[in-house]
Amino acid sequence: MEPAYQPSALDRLHQTEEEVSRMSGDIASLIQVGNKHQQQLQQQQEQLTQRPPQARLSLAHIKCLFLCWLAVLVGSWVVYVEYSSYSELCRGHRCTAAMCEKYRIALVDGSACSSLCDKNTLELNKCLGTQASKQVYSCTWADLECVIRCRMDETPAYDVGSQMEAKKEAAALFDTPSKGTSVERFREMILDHLKTKVGDEQTNLGELSVRALTAADANKDGHISLAEARSSWALLQLDDYLLALALQDRGHTPKILGFCGDLYVTERVTNAPLYGFRAPTWFPAGIRRTVDHWFTPAWPHRAKISIGLLELVEDLFHGAFGSFFMCDLSAARFGYTGRHDLRVADAQHIVPEATFRKAIRRRRCEKDADCVYGVDCLTSCDLTKRRCTPELAEPNLAKACRVLEDYLLRGAPSDIREELEKQLYTCATLQGSAERAEIQHSLVLNNLKSLLWKKISHNKDS
Numbered sequence: 001m002e003p004a005y006q007p008s009a010l011d012r013l014h015q016t017e018e019e020v021s022r023m024s025g026d027i028a029s030l031i032q033v034g035n036k037h038q039q040q041l042q043q044q045q046e047q048l049t050q051r052p053p054q055a056r057l058s059l060a061h062i063k064c065l066f067l068c069w070l071a072v073l074v075g076s077w078v079v080y081v082e083y084s085s086y087s088e089l090c091r092g093h094r095c096t097a098a099m100c101e102k103y104r105i106a107l108v109d110g111s112a113c114s115s116l117c118d119k120n121t122l123e124l125n126k127c128l129g130t131q132a133s134k135q136v137y138s139c140t141w142a143d144l145e146c147v148i149r150c151r152m153d154e155t156p157a158y159d160v161g162s163q164m165e166a167k168k169e170a171a172a173l174f175d176t177p178s179k180g181t182s183v184e185r186f187r188e189m190i191l192d193h194l195k196t197k198v199g200d201e202q203t204n205l206g207e208l209s210v211r212a213l214t215a216a217d218a219n220k221d222g223h224i225s226l227a228e229a230r231s232s233w234a235l236l237q238l239d240d241y242l243l244a245l246a247l248q249d250r251g252h253t254p255k256i257l258g259f260c261g262d263l264y265v266t267e268r269v270t271n272a273p274l275y276g277f278r279a280p281t282w283f284p285a286g287i288r289r290t291v292d293h294w295f296t297p298a299w300p301h302r303a304k305i306s307i308g309l310l311e312l313v314e315d316l317f318h319g320a321f322g323s324f325f326m327c328d329l330s331a332a333r334f335g336y337t338g339r340h341d342l343r344v345a346d347a348q349h350i351v352p353e354a355t356f357r358k359a360i361r362r363r364r365c366e367k368d369a370d371c372v373y374g375v376d377c378l379t380s381c382d383l384t385k386r387r388c389t390p391e392l393a394e395p396n397l398a399k400a401c402r403v404l405e406d407y408l409l410r411g412a413p414s415d416i417r418e419e420l421e422k423q424l425y426t427c428a429t430l431q432g433s434a435e436r437a438e439i440q441h442s443l444v445l446n447n448l449k450s451l452l453w454k455k456i457s458h459n460k461d462s
Contacts, residue, residue, distance in 0.1 A: 090127035092135045095150035099261045107174050108234075108261035109227035111218040115141060116260055124148060130332075134348060138268060141257065145270075150263040151238070173237075174230045174261065186229055187213060193236060198246075198322035199354040208321045211245055212236060215256070234262035239355065240347035246321045252312045253344045272335030272345040274305070275407060299411045301340040303452045306404050308342025309334065310449050313396045316350070317441075323353040326396045327374025329403050349374045357390040364388075394431055397441055401427035401448070408452075416455055423448050 100117035102108045115122040122141045129136040135150040177186050190209045198205070216224050216232035224232075235241045241264060244253045254266040275296045296302060316324040328349035335345040344350070356373060365371050365381035371388035372378050378393045405424050412420055427444050 089129040089132055090135070090137075091132070091152060092124050092127065092129075092137045092148070092150060095135045095152045096124065096148075096263065098152075099150065099263050102174065102261055103227075106227050108231045109218060109225055110231050110258060110260040110263075112141075112258035112263070112265050113218075113260035115258075116263075122146075122148070122265070130346075131348075136346075139265065141265060144257070145268040146257055146265050147254070147268050148263065148265050149240070173234050176233050177226070177229055179226060181226075181229070183213075183224060186224070189233070190236065193233075194321075197236075197239075197242060197355055198352040204320060208246060211248070215245065215259075218259070231259060231261050235259060235264060238262065239351050242352070243324060243344075243347045243350050246319065247315060250315050252308070252315065252342060253347060269335035269343045269345040270338055272332075272343075274331040274334040274336065296407070297336075297340065299408075299413070300456045302407060302411075303456045304340045305336045305342050306408055307449055307452050308336070309400055309404065310397075310445055312342060312344070313400050314445060316396060318438075324350050325353055325356050325373075325377055325392065326350050326399065327356075327377035329376065329399045331403070360388045360390055362387075395441060397445055398428055398430040401430075413455060416451060420451060423451060 096116060103113045103117050112122055122139060124137040124139050126138045128138060133152055135152050137148050139146045139148040187209055190212050191205060194205045194208055216228050218228050244256055247253045254269055257265045333346045335343050337343060360373055360379055364386055365388050368381050371381050376399060379389050379391055382389050401424050409421055427448060
């Protein structure tokens, strides 16, 4: 046999070169394919980079449309809420029209009736009410800025049966005193009513009854007509009118300018509320509190206003005509004059002690939270009787000092700030009725007033 062929080294070299050449061709073709893919990817990327502006524009349109829709929705809701509350709280023209109807049939009379119903010189302006049953408007009486208050039933317009009943009750309100009642008998009726309202232990209610009789003589002719007497009697059923009558010589309440039936007119409190502004009910509380700080007077003026509030508390506690409880000390209830003297802008939550005790005793309860009168007059629940007790958990003074803490401490002079903070804390933590700790309460109140007076006594308007 012939030996097998063995390729020489040169042949193997040629074979290797051929394989390398073939592999190089494959690699080159792969590179070309890769380049083509890369170009395709670049083209796709370029196409994608050209599309986003349209996508972004479309998304911006969608966001804009959504925000517009949201704004319209929120705006519509706000308008609806404001209109609903306005339509309920602001029915003053209906209230005055009803009163003028009674005036024209000689059922009521008063110093404001002619101006309101005949001469049209008493005009309603801006609605200030917070309750549908008590219509409150700013007004103009000739050249005088004023506030008019008118009681009104809350019967819906569509409820004909209830409206008829409400009209009967309204007519019954003005049938006292009856025809033929003497002035002396009317005086006795007023005195008995005041004893029921403020307590029969008060020795000087005769003076308050004389004030009521004097106010009833609207035209100051020395005689009280039946219509005037009925109007005066209806007014004396209102706690805020009674308070204004009792404190008219103390300067804390606006002066009563006139009345017609149980509608009455007072001076306007030029700066109200006490601080902040009259924000809508939907306004966020956190933002309102921040903005409140922008609408407060300088610290010396705030100190003077605060002294006025403390003096009001002092007058309401064992005053000349009995004690009154302050059952809402929010800023909206108070204001001040151009000389920074405190004024009660809304007295409907200041009630005579006897009236409060009578009302709270009748209330059934399961827990202490059931025994709240007004906004913040809290008593305790007697679980054995399931009735509210008549003793207040905290006195007027403690609630007033809690209101004054933020009002006075912000921006207070550094030399009295520490002492002021200490006294306000002591005052705000007073517990129980003032009758139980009369000396302590008087001491706390007088110390706080003295501290503030010493600091602002050099101010010319103090």
